[in-house]
Amino acid sequence: MDSPTVREQGRPRGPITVPMIATRKRRAGDLPVVMVTAYDEPSARIADGGGVDVLLVGDSVANNVLGYEDTLRVTVDDMVRHVGAVSRAKPSALVVADLPWMSYHLSVDAAVANAARLVRAGAAAVKLEGGAERVAVVEAIVRAQIPVMGHLGLTPQSVLTMGGYRVQARDVDAAEEVVSSARALEQAGCFSLVLEGVPDVVGARVTDALGVPTIGIGAGPHCDGQVLVFHDLLGLGAAPVPKFVRQYARLAELATEAVETFAADVRAGTFPGESESYHGSEELQRVFGGAAV
Ligand code: KIV
Numbered sequence: 001m002d003s004p005t006v007r008e009q010g011r012p013r014g015p016i017t018v019p020m021i022a023t024r025k026r027r028a029g030d031l032p033v034v035m036v037t038a039y040d041e042p043s044a045r046i047a048d049g050g051g052v053d054v055l056l057v058g059d060s061v062a063n064n065v066l067g068y069e070d071t072l073r074v075t076v077d078d079m080v081r082h083v084g085a086v087s088r089a090k091p092s093a094l095v096v097a098d099l100p101w102m103s104y105h106l107s108v109d110a111a112v113a114n115a116a117r118l119v120r121a122g123a124a125a126v127k128l129e130g131g132a133e134r135v136a137v138v139e140a141i142v143r144a145q146i147p148v149m150g151h152l153g154l155t156p157q158s159v160l161t162m163g164g165y166r167v168q169a170r171d172v173d174a175a176e177e178v179v180s181s182a183r184a185l186e187q188a189g190c191f192s193l194v195l196e197g198v199p200d201v202v203g204a205r206v207t208d209a210l211g212v213p214t215i216g217i218g219a220g221p222h223c224d225g226q227v228l229v230f231h232d233l234l235g236l237g238a239a240p241v242p243k244f245v246r247q248y249a250r251l252a253e254l255a256t257e258a259v260e261t262f263a264a265d266v267r268a269g270t271f272p273g274e275s276e277s278y279h280g281s282e283e284l285q286r287v288f289g290g291a292a293v
Pocket of ligand 1: 037056057058059060061098194196217227229
């Protein structure tokens with residue numbers, strides 16, 4: 001058997017499945033779950049090559065790819081297109097797709113049908129935002145044999161009611177509510193839970209309370225896994241990144257420099273060179289040669 005490459009160390013060989021994630025708890029000595037967003041074939045290929053466990057086709061495609069200010073503009077059709085692109089990278093990582101705003105709020109039947117569209121596009125599981133009020137929807141989707149990841153704390157689809165993107169569960173009552181919602185979602189059948197924008201002690205308490213893994217983003221170091229947005233961790237975005245992001249590269253700056261150099265080469269007449277041009281047959285060169293400006 002091949003030995004795993006350095007990049008694959010920590011990730012089991014072969015495709016990652018929902019049951020493999022659902023049992024990953026750090027308190028049992030398991031490695032933390034690594035999740036990164038991906039929105040298209042290149043980002044999926046790069047993140048999968050980096051050895052992540054889970055690719056989240058997030059509705060943050062809105063801000064990071066489609067140029068919207070919030071995730072409320074994203075539709076199921078948008079998600080289907082991006083899930084398809086990610087799945088065409090044939091990743092070993094588990095592909096989880098966000099159910100966008102209004103795709104699971106109107107009726108349980110519509111939620112199941114929309115979840116099925118994302119599965120048919122290539123997702124192995126769906127994610128939805130909200131707490132105890134989502135129990136019926138989670139149960140119905142799980143009954144349809146579609147695994148569900150929950151999402152609590154700062155839930156970007158609630159930006160209007162939250163009055164902006166603010167850290168949640170800052171007082172004891174609100175924190176208790178997050179813990180009880182987390183329990184309700186686990187009971188309803190969620191195989192894991194994203195915890196976003198909550199104090200580290202709340203991240204720790206929820207993680208302790210659950211048998212399924214928590215995956216944190218701005219939720220402190222005690223969660224069973226961590227997720228970052230692809231564009232944030234690689235420095236591809238235009239906006240300043242939130243406090244909880246660690247940037248591992250500044251690719252936007254590198255990319256701009258590369259395009260500047262291309263533009264300068266074209267303007268100086270040094271691109272394309274001989275090796276970057278097709279030359280054709282000797283006869284063609286004889287008859288057409290010397291026609292350059
Ligand atoms: O859409 C997204 O990027 C997300 C992550 C922040 C977890 O839901």
